[in-house]
Amino acid sequence: MPTLYHSPMTRSTAIVALIEEMGIADRIDVIDVTIPRQDGTGAPDPRNPHPEGKVPYLVHGEDGIRERGAIIIYLTDLFPDSGLGRPVGHLQRGTFLGWLFYYQGVIEPVLVLDFTGLDHPALTATFRDRGAVMARLEEALADGPYLLGAEYSAVDLLISGAFHWFPDLLTGHPAVKAWADRCADRPALKAVTARDAAALAG
Missing domain, CATH: 3.40.30.10 (Glutaredoxin)
Structure with missing residues (x-):
């Protein structure tokens, strides 16, 4: 087991x-x-x-x-x-994997750097900035209530968790806030x- x-x-x-x-x-x-x-x-x-x-x-x-x-x-x-x-062969397998790696490779570093107030051109060039991250989430959520469309998935669980820790980041981003709230409300x-x-x- x-x-x-x-x-x-x-x-x-x-x-x-x-x-x-x-x-x-x-x-x-x-x-x-x-x-x-x-x-x-x-x-x-x-x-x-x-x-x-x-x-x-x-x-x-x-x-x-x-x-x-x-x-x-x-x-x-x-x-x-x-x-x-999204198992191997699923039409969204690549998108599913991409979000998981984007979270750990981009979203979490960006949010931690933003929280700590650290800023440097090399960091922005490597990881992007908070505005770019929020824009990417808004773009994905324009196609459905969840990041992969109509159905909640493990990427929603993982990524929305960052905003449970940093809720102030949702100010000015109503679509992302509504999504984070939906994810937080899961039983x-x-x-x-x-x-x-x-x-x-x-």
Whole structure:
């Protein structure tokens, strides 16, 4: 059975929500571990096999998968009937993969740089800027309520999560805000977030 190493209210929350959305919670073992947090709490957990002590980390047999985009591809390929991914041969397979890599390679770096106030021409040339990211999302959402059109998918879950952490970025972007709100209202995400919050509260 695949095993996911998770710490509440971290990047791994999206993967636990994905597991819930896919209806495969009985086929994935989720182990809660501690990690060092930005507020100074937490600590590395010796039970966590991630080489850097981070989450999420998925272990399946002898294989270890890190990074959310890679874990999303792995799980949605492993359980294609969930409909949250786009399997090999699907007409949207390339678009699905492109969004996952665009998130980790462009969106998240841009939003973190914007949040920290770091600015340099080399950074903008490499990663683009917030305006370019928002324009790309608005362009995609013009074709449907979700990034791949009519149906919610794992790319919506992953990418919308950034705006749950940085809601102020949605000001002036009503289409993106409406999409982020739709994604936040998913029962699976709400249930997992509530469980995570309760776990942190002790």
